Amino acid sequence: MPSEISDTLTNRAALAVRQHASKRDQDLLLAVLQCAPNEEGRVNVASKIIHCGDAYKEARRLDSCHFAQLADFFWRNIIVPVRVSGGRTPQPRSRMSHSGIASADASHSPGMEAVNALQGVIKATLERDRYRCVVTGKVDPETVANGPGSLTGTGYEVTRVAHIIPFSLRNSVDYSSDCDSASAAHIPSIWCALECFGGISLAKLMHNGINSLDNVITLSATLHRYFTELQVALEPVPDAANTYKVLTWGKVAPRLGLPKTVKLFTSTDAPLPNPMYLALHAAICRLVWASARAEELTDVLTDLEDITLLAEDGSSANLINIAIYRSLTVADA
Template sequence: MSEGIVAYQALIRDNHRCMVTGRLDSDSFTTGLTTDNPGEVISVTNCCHIFPDSLGNIVADASGPTEHESATVRTILARFGYEDICEELGLASTNANLHRLENVMTLDIMLRNVFDRLNMWFEAIDGQENTYKVVLAGGAARLATKGVIPEQVTFTSHKAGLQLPSPKYLRVHAACCKIAHMSGAAEYLDMVYGEMEELKVLAHDGTSADVLCYAIHDRLAALT
């Protein structure tokens, strides 16, 4: 599926609004695809990938930085029992499938930047399907004090048959964000590294994602 098609489907699924702030997509409004509600804020939205689409920029028989990065992520995902993610996203071939509804979100352009920089992630709330705590880090945490970002969100598909973002993908992304923002957490990293050495396969539901993401982080650091 092309990026343009999946972005349009995501807009329909997300009711032409940012999944976090609820702000109305300006293009959808100006082209008459949807109407606004009284007092509703109109903004620019983007289609944001959970697993970045750059992982799909693979050239056959090439061995550049992109190919190395994708191969590393693919190998570690497979090593720790996430072959299903590799298959779903097509990471095992040049025919990547990163442009899929389970891997994209409609986000306000500001939040797209925050999400891509690993300064925002979503933590699942137990017992509430597709409901997440919104976590902000770094300078983005100031947004929480301005009332721009809600404390939690519930993702809803506004059209039957259009899948919501994968909880598993979001869990792995959240773990990567936590690793990126850890400072002076040597003991924690030692614990995670120990688990990485001991575990043969991570939990299929993604609950051991911290171990996986440390492995990815550690391996990528070795390549740079």
């Protein structure tokens, strides 16, 4: 779509939001419109907003319910689930538990197969990223003690392999990647919202595809925390292959002394992190902080700290549902 048409749609959508949406929903909808990571994403969002505006006019309503519903769609299907499930990746098992807690049938379930596949994914990712955080260059001390040969870096810190698009979202859909153009009616709302906002297809990541090597990245334990809490992101630098601007938000992350840019390398044949996935993650981070709902999100998560509903196969659907329910009570407070 020509950029002139895209700009026209975006301007129409922004005007409709400012004219008809409540102040609270204005902040979020304008943020979704402005933070979409590419032109296709902006057009997708603008089209949804314009449709709401047309419905508003046809109904001749005196309230802004259509815009509130759209704002809730993005809040409940992008911000809340990605934030809640971001850091909740289960640990792989090298062999069956003999405690009686896990059964042999469970170990061969699709969910547990994805969890156990993580062991190979983690190994391949660490090898690709040279056993160090790709941002800080710090090497995992345990790898130095027990790993291959001598490793040098900028220092030492425990590393974690993070999924860019969260692992625990993988079972949110019964989606066939064989379908080039599946009906949106068959895509659950989380994936539908992510694809709409991101302007890209995420079909490759469904089910075991979530463990694709281009969807994982090695980070220090500190950065893993802030990356999954949507306070640190890597945003692709235009026309510079595998080069990223390091973005930070919040009170702590900007004080970590991180480099302004990083360039990713691979020491194996494994693919590097997909720039489109990192761009989507960065856009979601921008969305959280531009929507004026960062504090509200913190309130939503406060009551979840002591809840441990992550299933053994890595599914956090119950936790996401509770978070969404909690977001409704916070919004109404």
